[in-house]
Amino acid sequence: MRIEGRDLIDLVLSWSLEEVLNVDLYKGQVGTIPTEFDSTTDYFKSFIPSLIEETHAALSSSIKTLWRSPVVEITYIAPTAEFELPNNLFYKVHLSTDESSLIPKDLIALTDKRPNRVDGFNITNEPYVVAIVCKADPDRPNVITILASKPLLLEDVHQRNKKEKKESLFGVYMTNITTNVRIWNSLHLGLQGGNLSLLSTVLQRNTDDDGVCVPCRFGESDGLVPSRFLNLNPSQEDAILSYEKQLPAMVESQIALEAGFGRSLFERLAILKHKKYLLNIQYRMHRSISIFPNREFYGMQIQDAPTVKQRNYTKQYLPGKMYGPYSFINIAHGEEQYGEGRSLKNNVEVAVVSDIIANLLQVSVRTKTRISVGVISPYKSQVMAIQEKIQETCSGCDAGGLFSLKIRSVDGFQGGEEDIIIVSTVRSNGIGRVGFLANRQRTNVLLTRARFCLWILGNEATMVNSKSVWRYLIQDARKRECFYNAEEDESLARAIIDTAKIEFIQPLNKSRWKICFSDEFKKSVGEIKNPEMYRKIKSFLERISHGWLHEEEESERDSLVSSSQLIKQSKIDDVLSLIWAVEILKEEFQYIQVLKIWDVVPSSDVPEAVKSLNLNHMKYTVDEVEKCRARCISGDIVVPLRWSLEATNGNGNGNSDVMEETLGSLNLAGEMMTSEQPNDSLEDEKEEEDIEVDRLSHLLSSITL
CATH class of the missing domain: 3.40.50.300 (P-loop containing nucleotide triphosphate hydrolases)
Structure with missing residues (x-):
């Protein structure tokens, strides 16, 4: 099977994990790309080390974030007819989904452990094999062909699948190197010769007034093939390059960036004093x-x-x-x-x-x-x-x-x-x-x-x-x-x-309290037509679900109208109030404190709403009421408590049991989950x-x- 950029791909697949994670692997081997060149051969060769370093940096960066990468399940894998040791390790792969999210030139990590979004996936501790997607079957989107870096022990995989009757091999997306391969091919096509007459005019400092029309967006290595970017007719060869108001090339490696890999041909020609013209008529926009x-x-x-x-x-x-x-x-x-x-x-x-x-x-x-x-x-x-x-x-x-x-x-x-x-x-x-x-x-x-x-x-x-x-x-x-x-x-x-309605039932990050909504609350919220009101209600729910209960309870203590003192009311604005309470919920072998959101009503209707809820709470035993009213302060927040059923049944008051913090989230189904937010500055985010x-x-x- 013929693969474009095979030399580069073989190099990438040869890197060990230690080499991939070594940010200084090519340090000292990447020279500065000059502004002038003696020949087209020197010109093309000058970009190769930087390209290899940039490819290495992209793979290294992807490994550090595998925990949040897309994952595909593999249901079948077998060598293709082109399979041959030691280098042509081609495999046909069937994915569990009808639509594959993988495309050619995707690098993936094959592993028998599914990465977990919560626990993460530490590739340094898990067995894996790096592979590249070579092609996808247009008639069967879930069938792809890969080239692996190492032979796969397929007998063990298939035996385990048959025994466990479930998928046990996964592909984790790492990065895509399509652009890298295209540049690699351009560099080597240039080294093999061709019509490079126009390119030879931009190797050194300009000696006349002629200009050259080139794109300024790309790094110079992106435009190395004259037939792609420099194939101009004679009337265009004295035109200007474009303008500097567009985006520069994206370079991930600091080593490659310092070598000048992101510098555009436009920038280099400007340094060499080639004459610039402004293309001052636009034909696109209204x-x-x-x-x-x-x-x-x-x-x-x-x-x-x-x-x-x-x-x-x-x-x-x-x-x-x-x-x-x-x-x-x-x-x-x-x-x-x-x-x-x-x-x-x-x-x-x-x-x-x-x-x-x-x-x-x-x-x-x-x-x-x-x-x-x-x-x-x-x-x-x-x-x-x-x-x-x-x-x-x-x-x-x-x-x-x-x-x-x-x-x-x-x-x-x-x-x-x-x-x-x-x-x-x-x-x-x-x-x-x-x-x-x-x-x-x-x-x-x-x-x-x-x-x-x-x-x-x-x-x-x-x-x-x-x-x-x-x-x-x-x-x-x-x-x-x-x-x-x-x-x-x-x-x-x-x-x-x-x-706004849909986001109401989305899980809250880092929530400590589980929140349950009553049917009355869901009906009342559904009748609200003001997005700003949704925002205010959700903001309040976020606050109490994170444990900021004591401030709300203190501020409303004097206005409580609940005989049991379980029902709370909190003003959302000058018109609406939220009625809520700390309740207990039986889950498997324990009681757990939860937040119950009863209703959102006009403030004038609060007494009547609370009166009806009091009738419901009159059914609570003294022990249940005490459990609802119990509070555990951890630092500045209130954390939910839980009691084992065994301890409660063995002791009427249940106070002998150790009360523990639980983690929850805002959702109707009552699922438990946690999610960490990144602490990195938004300014550091990279564009694609x-x-x-x-x-x-x-x-x-x-x-x-």
């Missing part, structure tokens, strides 16, 4: 879209081409001014939260994006209109969340190939364009913390991908307080009357409310370099519905 980036990033030096000024360039895909050529849609009640790893997501924005996409899809189906849509977000978790939501809501629709959708990170969309671009900014904290959204190059890419319509979703308060380019964007949108609140659209308002290395992005990166 003029309403180009106004802000032109003024903010280019000092109004860019002119709109005549074609984008014509009346037929204005498209109205959905009804309402909100869906004109350019708009900022304020998501006032969103919440940024951790998704995968240190990446953020915002479920309210996910719901809004999904609703807009569903409406656009209906328009395309009904009117037989061809529409291309792109969704861009700076956070990988948001990209994945949107992909999953769209797949859930739109997978059954068929627009006959007229509707296309791409969902990508900012870096993945560089150089791309679509009819409609929807931007999900994610950040919603009110204090102005926007992370790498403040990067002007990243913002420039976000704002310049659309042809006809650009709709930006974000939280106004966060953006205005950020003291970044986003503050000026909000001011500009308001001045031009392009600012809208999402609730102004009935469909979006419903989507936001539905999301391209869609082909962005996890799971291939599922919906370019679908035709």
